Amino acid sequence: MDLRYSPEEQEFRGEVREFFRSVLPREIRDKVALGRLPSRDDIVRWQRILNARGWAVTQWAPEWGGTGWDTVRQYIFREEMYLADAPEPLSTNVTLVGPVVIAFGNEQQKRHFLPRIANVDMFFCQGFSEPEAGSDLAALRTRAVRDGDQYIVTGQKLWTSYAHQADWMFCLVRTDESARKQDGISYLLIDMASKGVTVKPVMTLDGGHHVNEVFLNDVQVPVTNRIGEENRGWHYAKFLLGNERILTGRIGLSKSRLRRARDLAARVPAGGSTLAASHAFREKAAALEVELKALEITTLRVLDEVRRQTGTAQDPKISILKIKGSELAQATAELLLEVAGPHALPRQEDWASGADVACIGPEWAATAAPNYLYLRAATIFGGSSEIQRNIVAKNILGI
Amino acid sequence: MDFSLNKEQTMIKDAVERLMHRHYTFAQRDTYARGAAGWSEAMWQRYSEVGLLGLFDSDVGGPVEAMIVMEAFGHSLVLEPFLAAVLLCGRAVQRAGGGSHAELLQDIAAGRLLMAFAHTEPSSRYELSRVATRATCKDRRWILSGAKSAIMHGDCARRLLVSARVAGEPADPSGIGLFLIDAGSAGVRRTGYTTQDGLRAADLVLDRVEVVAADVLGPPGAMFPLIQELADVAIAATAAEAVGAMQALHDMTVAYLKTRRQFGVAIGTFQALQHRCVDMLVELEQARSMALYAAMMASEPDARSRSAAMSAVKVQITKSSRYVAQQAIQLHGGIGMTTEYAASHYFLRLMAMQARFGDGAHHLNALASIDGREVLPAA
Incomplete structure (x- = not known):
């Protein structure tokens, strides 16, 4: 047993760090460093830079562009990405739809979609949740009725991130009303430019436009855009959610937020000195660092187990990473909010969303509130913490 | 980065778990706890037989081996003085004792010698460098006076590894030495008791206890x-x-x-x-x-x-x-x-x-x- 990174792994870390340092466009880095949202153009531009290096879809099978790195290298890559203030590769494309197409798509679909997904020639959003299907996702009601070589899709999706920016949506639809609810669902890829697709913004707590309602009104979808078998979509989605949860820990991002809180606290006056000198602040920051260290090791342990035993992302321990990782994301954002103090008060969602407008007050403080507010959703999306606890109770405890 | 145990480590794990399974049910543990010593001499010999009592030696096992044993011991709420006598005192003697204490180490590994680490004091709380017990040198002998408290398994130890200050103020990291004393030496007053978790411990009062030069571990004053x-x-x-x-x-x-x-x-x-x-x-x-x-x-x-x-x-x-x-x-x-x-x-x-x-x-x-x-x- 040796938990230290090997010299080769450290060398790899150096290589990745240098790569990010040299190719990440400054204006994108500055936005991310300040906690502002990268624009659609920023996301596409960055992913194409990664793709040109062969690093956009590191976790995919090597024949489709993956790097073949082991879990430790994948982890190092992600961590360095967050520490470099680089945006993530587009998660809907890279983490969510890509692996499903690789695992369950046919050859033609793979050849058509995968290179476009990797290069964000197709920008995907996820059409899963509905007004009546949140945590109980399998209760979804959007209907797809077969009509020759087309499906006619009708229904409503909700909380659809990126729908206002996306060209495509991967979507769960009901294709069999009579089966058990999990066994009547199919997985479709829908062109957002199709007739009958309407996107309406839903504004969230932070004032930002992250999520949408998507109305599907007799949308024609070619049957060739169905991934895998009809009525097996639920099982593909479950596979996919495991992928999502491994990464929702986002420890590197929380680490970087904590580092930022400590840096900024040194500039904030408090009690005749600075906030960084206050013992209460220092204890809070230290306690978070301890929990992040523990979660980092827990993550590497789970990744190691996933690799050795099952080779899939179905391990229920992944739920533990989601529970703890989302809580620490919230806690680090909360610490930053406290550091910002009264500077967090101006409501300026345009600036936080990356718009070219003047910032009220110091820039370093302007995103503290929006990030804190948006991250209240971290324990809700991707399977709420309560759903994760149900999963663990059922699978690990056997209750 | 590698989370797996090697062959030797797996063998230690199996050996300890087998011992626990056979000899450390909750009922058996209760019997050991009710005995005069508060733990089992027979178990101690078994640990020695499978080589656990030599685990202070870095050639025998490192921190991973210690972790394996301690995890199994925690699982069964083991009562024996493994941490105090082996991991702490064994290590201290090996690291600082030089060649002159080889016999001590053999005795520890064979289960013949119990030692305890007498460091904490009634007013030191968790501050490691707060040592008020004094050691003064006189005619090539050291004289120790002071008080030690909550010494894990200090009640049964035949020899005690005592920290004492040879120079400096009570919280100075420098000026602390380590001394080996016999529990039966003149001037040692020992009070044994049971702790909340069923382990044994002792408080110690040292009143001009003499230590010969051979029983000083390492350079006195530089042992922090x-x-x-x-x-x-x-x-x-x-x-x-x-x-x-x-x-x-x-x-x-x-x-x-x-x-x-x-x-x-x-x-x-x-x-x-x-x-x-x-x-x-x-x-x-x-x-x-x-x-x-x-x-x-x-x-x-x-x-x-x-x-x-x-x-x-x-x-x-x-x-x-x-x-x-x-x-x-x-x-x-x-x-x-x-x-x-x-x-x-x-x-x-x-x-x-x-x-x-x-x-x-x-x-x-x-x-x-x-x-x-x-x-x-x-x-």
């Missing part, structure tokens, strides 16, 4: 780094022990939720209780990760990095064990409060561990005193 190292070894060992105990307690709680019926159903069908059980598991897994971290960092040569890491370990272990133990009692209900049921004994051990080698608040304070963008060493 070794004391710090021992404290770090102890934290790593305690972390593994806590993980073993938490695992046992968690398993017990899950089993109870499946069998205990109220309102006509197993109480484990209630979501509120299920979720609590999951939160216990999350805490346990976080603690396990930090026990692994401790095993990795225990051999870190840079003392500041190592001690910072161990502080982080103790912070997490304290937090996790408090949560797991408290919730285990809560989920068991009344039966969890009784001493005839094992859960209460796990609770006591986990509670007592918190007050040994610095509690969570002490170590969080230590971490908060470090400057930097990160207080933990980079991996």
Whole structure:
């Protein structure tokens, strides 16, 4: 047993760090460093830079562009990405739809979609949740009725991130009303430019436009855009959610937020000195660092187990990473909010969303509130913490 | 990065678990605890036979081996003085004793000699460098006077490893020496007692106790780094022990939720209780990760990095064990409060561990005193 990174792994870390340092466009880095949202153009531009290096879809099978790195290298890559203030590769494309197409798509679909997904020639959003299907996702009601070589899709999706920016949506639809609810669902890829697709913004707590309602009104979808078998979509989605949860820990991002809180606290006056000198602040920051260290090791342990035993992302321990990782994301954002103090008060969602407008007050403080507010959703999306606890109770405890 | 055990480590794990399985049921443990010594001499010989008592020796085993043994011991709430006599005193003698103490080490490994580490004092609390016991040199002999408290297994130890100040003020890291004394020496007054978790301990009053030059470990006045190292070894060992105990307690709680019926159903069908059980598991897994971290960092040569890491370990272990133990009692209900049921004994051990080698608040304070963008060493 040796938990230290090997010299080769450290060398790899150096290589990745240098790569990010040299190719990440400054204006994108500055936005991310300040906690502002990268624009659609920023996301596409960055992913194409990664793709040109062969690093956009590191976790995919090597024949489709993956790097073949082991879990430790994948982890190092992600961590360095967050520490470099680089945006993530587009998660809907890279983490969510890509692996499903690789695992369950046919050859033609793979050849058509995968290179476009990797290069964000197709920008995907996820059409899963509905007004009546949140945590109980399998209760979804959007209907797809077969009509020759087309499906006619009708229904409503909700909380659809990126729908206002996306060209495509991967979507769960009901294709069999009579089966058990999990066994009547199919997985479709829908062109957002199709007739009958309407996107309406839903504004969230932070004032930002992250999520949408998507109305599907007799949308024609070619049957060739169905991934895998009809009525097996639920099982593909479950596979996919495991992928999502491994990464929702986002420890590197929380680490970087904590580092930022400590840096900024040194500039904030408090009690005749600075906030960084206050013992209460220092204890809070230290306690978070301890929990992040523990979660980092827990993550590497789970990744190691996933690799050795099952080779899939179905391990229920992944739920533990989601529970703890989302809580620490919230806690680090909360610490930053406290550091910002009264500077967090101006409501300026345009600036936080990356718009070219003047910032009220110091820039370093302007995103503290929006990030804190948006991250209240971290324990809700991707399977709420309560759903994760149900999963663990059922699978690990056997209750 | 590699999480797997090698062949030798797997063999140690199997050997210890086999011993625990055969000889350390809750009922057997109870018999040992009720004996005069408060632990089992027969078990001690068995540990010696399978080579555990030589684990202070870095040629025999390192921090990973210690972790394996301590986790299994925590799982069975072992009563024997392994941590005190072997991991702490054995190591101290080996690191500082030079060749002249080879016989001592052989005796420890063979199970013939019990030693205890007499460092903490009535007013030192968790501050490692606060040593008020004095050692003065006179005619090539050292004379020790002072008081020591809460010495783990100090009641039965034949020899005591005593820290004492040869120079400086009470909290100076420099000026501390380590001395070997016989428990029966003139001027030693020893009071043995049982601690909350069923282990034995002793308080000590030293009144002009004489120590010959041969029984001085290392250069007197420069032993603080070794004391710090021992404290770090102890934290790593305690972390593994806590993980073993938490695992046992968690398993017990899950089993109870499946069998205990109220309102006509197993109480484990209630979501509120299920979720609590999951939160216990999350805490346990976080603690396990930090026990692994401790095993990795225990051999870190840079003392500041190592001690910072161990502080982080103790912070997490304290937090996790408090949560797991408290919730285990809560989920068991009344039966969890009784001493005839094992859960209460796990609770006591986990509670007592918190007050040994610095509690969570002490170590969080230590971490908060470090400057930097990160207080933990980079991996």
